[in-house]
Amino acid sequence: MGDRDRNKKILLELLKEGENSRCADCGTADPDWASYTIGVFICLNCSGIHRNLSGISRVKSIWLDFWDDDLVEQMRTHGNWMARKHYEANVPPFYYKPQASDCVVLKEQWIRAKYEREEFTDIVTEQRESPISELNATFQPEKIGNPNGLQITYLKDGRTRCMFVYHKNGKDIVDWFNAIRAARFRYLKIAFPTTSDTEQKEPFKRRWFTLDIQDRKLLYFKEPLDAYAQGEVFIGHSEYGYNILEGLPPGVKGNKWNLGITIETPERKFVFTCKDTQDLKEWIVAFKEVIFKPMCLQDYTVEASLRRKQR
Template sequence: MSDRYQKFVLDLVQRPGNSNCADCLSPNVEYTSFNLGIFLCEACASIHRSLGVGISKVKSIKMDNWSEDQVKCMEACGNLKAREKFEQLVPTCYKRPRDKDPQVLREQWIRAKYERLEFMDPEKQTYLAGFKEGYLMKRGKDDKKFQRRRFVLSETDNTLKYYNKEDAREPKATLRLDEINAVIVPEKVGNPNAMQITFEQGSNTRSLFLQAETGKEIVDWFTSIRSAKLNRLTIAYPGATEAELAQNLTHSFLMEGWLSKTGPRQGDAFRRRWFTLERRKLMYYDDPMDAFPKGEIFIGHEDKQFAVRDGLPPGIKSQGFCFTLKTPDRHFHLSAEVLEDKTKWMQALESVISQPLSPQDSSSNFGIKQNKKAKRISVLNLVRH
């Protein structure tokens, strides 16, 4: 009898909306929460178990036995109906995680939906207030230690400020919300509740690395930044929809990882660097958590002599898995440590180069400053017109 019930559940998976995880849309559906009536991937199912059986009762589709009542619960609901209930009021600024996103984003999304019921009650969405004040641990630029700092976000003033001392009258730094990007980076920082903020400081890109005590706290800060930016864009561009504007609130890095590169002179040796591809900007660092990159490379379109080619030109001694990034000003000789990394980097760079410059790319003011290490390129105005 239980085999018949299991077959029925497998048939339910094929119904519209059920073949992808209810929370992260992964196509690998293997579990359910039978009291909620939803189908889940393994990763999301593990988070549901941590909620407790009072909220979510997890069951494997194939490995567990099924009862008639449990099957009826699944048949009566399903992923589409559950979303109508638990995602009634998801703000446009809230980042809906996908299966490749960091664990903290996925966990807080699930807890917000089923534990805190945030998307059924707008009063619980405190990150939409346009103002947020609190403490985060910030990594020092020079001493590399994380220290407790007071942060204040103001949508009205278009600022994110932080103070080195609790009683300080003047902030240590004031960042324009319009010009910052925020990315959740647990693996890079070695803390599950970590965020990186990047912004332009002079002609350089500056990074702040922040930690929070809880996952909810870091995601609330992340969402508060996105909410404030969206509200300001809505006023600035009244003809655009929120969905269009939401694409420009924050953006994850397209690629990150270790590569080796040669210097600009013939015969320069390969040196290992941490590379980050952020939209059309390729940056490289001595260390992944350096405040400033050693160099920045603007990645333009293929019709302007930008290209990626396998291998190295004659006369350059190969090291590892090599490829060449061609720009109008210089050819960069790069080497990955494994073939898979080389393939991913080439594909990521080619995807950028093949895309025509958007209006914000074309109208951006690219200030180029030559220093001893490399050209540093400042990219401004990343707002979609």
């Protein structure tokens, strides 16, 4: 047993320590749930996934549930940092780690891979990949109309080609997603040996635009499920004349939406509108992540290739 108020106070203090202040699985700030069998602090959404890990994870609310002394001690001696060192000891650089805003299938399979299948506690076996430079994938459940919907892009005859696939099994579709990332990662390590092992980002997407943060390209489409992108815009570093401005240029009005973003490149300006303030803020954050990210040799190659196509 234990003292309810005292134990809650201890748990709240533990939440302030290091990595405990963010969800162990998706990074959401101020998690208020915990898996006492694993010893990690997690957010409400991830706690729902943990409930389905029968015999592996048992969860409690920090604020609403009663905590026995032994469970509090379990949380004290473990925590997010220790769990990450064990369960994420050998996550391959290509493997995508979901964020709070990502779709459910990505988060569920990440959690199952870590705690249920323990895929990253031992050395990951080498995977077979094909060296292909322009292959990429992003989850698009709303666009495709399926919770496990995946958009795959690649170059065909100098144009970006799109394929839309889904699978009834969440693990299978996430395995395909990470296999594509593995193939791309292996190619880049061979073609550009100086490429770092930093985590690859999933493309940022909304409606008929996709921002490929990895290749610094903004793709736009006439219709959501178009096979080919209508156009591509390279987003370079701010030092080279690239900039992101909130708002529309003077005299320009949106057709349906008046919230706008202006993308400045050395050659021209691009303008598009957003439906609401939240959409606007998310796009600006994503664009700024690109323009302030240092360019590597691969980026210069992508930029030169796009410029040749636009001549």
